[in-house]
Amino acid sequence: MATKVLIPTPLRQYTNKADVVELSGNTVGELLEDLTERFSPLKKHLFSEDGKLRSFVNVYLNDEDIRYLQKEATKVTEKDVVSIVPSIAGGS
Amino acid sequence: MSRNVNRDLIEDVTLSNEEIRRYSRHLIMPEVGMEGQKKLKGSSVLLVGAGGLGSPLAMYLAAAGVGRIGIVDFDVVDFSNLQRQIAYSTADIGKSKLDAARERIIGINPNVHVETYETQLTSENALNILKNYDVIIDGTDNFPTRYLVNDASVLLGKPNVYGSIFRFEGQASVFYAKEGPCYRCLYPEPPPPGLVPSCAEGGVLGVLPGIVGTIQATEAIKLIVGQGDPLIGRLLLFDALSMKFRELKLRKNPACPICGDKPTIHELIDYEAFCGITPQPTNGESLGQWEITPEELKQKLDHKEDVFILDVREPHEYEICNLEGYLIPLGELPNRMNELDSSKEIVAHCHTGVRSGRAVEFLREVGFRKIKNLVGGIEAWAVKIDKSVPRY
Numbered sequence: 001m002a003t004k005v006l007i008p009t010p011l012r013q014y015t016n017k018a019d020v021v022e023l024s025g026n027t028v029g030e031l032l033e034d035l036t037e038r039f040s041p042l043k044k045h046l047f048s049e050d051g052k053l054r055s056f057v058n059v060y061l062n063d064e065d066i067r068y069l070q071k072e073a074t075k076v077t078e079k080d081v082v083s084i085v086p087s088i089a090g091g092s
Numbered sequence: 093m094s095r096n097v098n099r100d101l102i103e104d105v106t107l108s109n110e111e112i113r114r115y116s117r118h119l120i121m122p123e124v125g126m127e128g129q130k131k132l133k134g135s136s137v138l139l140v141g142a143g144g145l146g147s148p149l150a151m152y153l154a155a156a157g158v159g160r161i162g163i164v165d166f167d168v169v170d171f172s173n174l175q176r177q178i179a180y181s182t183a184d185i186g187k188s189k190l191d192a193a194r195e196r197i198i199g200i201n202p203n204v205h206v207e208t209y210e211t212q213l214t215s216e217n218a219l220n221i222l223k224n225y226d227v228i229i230d231g232t233d234n235f236p237t238r239y240l241v242n243d244a245s246v247l248l249g250k251p252n253v254y255g256s257i258f259r260f261e262g263q264a265s266v267f268y269a270k271e272g273p274c275y276r277c278l279y280p281e282p283p284p285p286g287l288v289p290s291c292a293e294g295g296v297l298g299v300l301p302g303i304v305g306t307i308q309a310t311e312a313i314k315l316i317v318g319q320g321d322p323l324i325g326r327l328l329l330f331d332a333l334s335m336k337f338r339e340l341k342l343r344k345n346p347a348c349p350i351c352g353d354k355p356t357i358h359e360l361i362d363y364e365a366f367c368g369i370t371p372q373p374t375n376g377e378s379l380g381q382w383e384i385t386p387e388e389l390k391q392k393l394d395h396k397e398d399v400f401i402l403d404v405r406e407p408h409e410y411e412i413c414n415l416e417g418y419l420i421p422l423g424e425l426p427n428r429m430n431e432l433d434s435s436k437e438i439v440a441h442c443h444t445g446v447r448s449g450r451a452v453e454f455l456r457e458v459g460f461r462k463i464k465n466l467v468g469g470i471e472a473w474a475v476k477i478d479k480s481v482p483r484y
Binding site: 009010040041045060087088089 | 127172177231232234255257260263282292329378
């Protein structure tokens, strides 16, 4: 089962420039595990050393923040779209 | 309407015949009309940052007839600003951005009262500056100031119109803690310094701040006239390459330390420390053993010492200018480090020294011992050693 995960601009340098990656897993956590296995340099950008999702990286299932769902245990289907939205600060 | 930030201010406001003519395209729309236009004239907006986002913001808000515009910035206009900071022209190079922006605003609309603050926004001055404005607009370029603007806006109960850009991508929202989430609800903590590149490091499409800045201007005008649905509780994402807008739900975090149920932050804090930024060592004094200055490198090269120059920038940057170094972009370094000879003295460089600093850190971790980072990168080399190298 493949679910689309949207990769934001700052992280595309770690995914061979791909903006969408199709990944397999039943939960958001499994998808992210699959993602960081495929693109290992991404791991330190998404997870802290103790394996927690970093607090400046938000993950959405469709338009909902997974913090307000079941976090990484949030179930996904093929129809869902998962987005990674890191904080950016540029403005000048 | 609770959203109407400006409801008390229109009683004494009048529009001259010239103003009525100027704003006629607003006045003939019932959503603005005389009432909305008077609200705009009676309102005040503070722009924090007069750069890429601040430029279109200042120009459109002036054109729209906002009565009082405050601007906080302490920069001068530089050649590299002109690709996107449309408030400035080539003749403004070297001028203070505040002076140039004031001229531009008055040129567009002499009815606007412009107030300028030639300073960095700090925990000491932020509340005093922000308190005089109805709407705050965040057009800054760094995390510490973004958290500062957020916290000051929450403490003062003001709406904070947020916009942020990187390369081809932008974000916008309205943080208004009275009615919805704040920036800390979206991102409780900033990334560690160096992990997320800035526009100066990563680049930005020139028109992108135009798009995001005009979205911010639109939101500010809606808040002032009290019309439409503001971006409160919604995060708008824009990708210029795919030309797509997306919208995500943004919820108020009950555990938010500043706008949640039991706030723990009641005054402004040290935002540099919060963002993990430690004061830089003063020039030349405490250079680490893993660093080398352009002057030292020049000396080594002049003495024909065997130094291997490693360029960790991207190929398109190498094309702009280079030191004839060996190119391995930072992102490819983990997979290509076997191309390097760890017994040789290696000097790594990038554009300004940030990425090569990370490269040196990484190579040290895997066992390289004769590796140094060129302080200030090829930019410092161009300034101090070789003026024929173009700066970008």
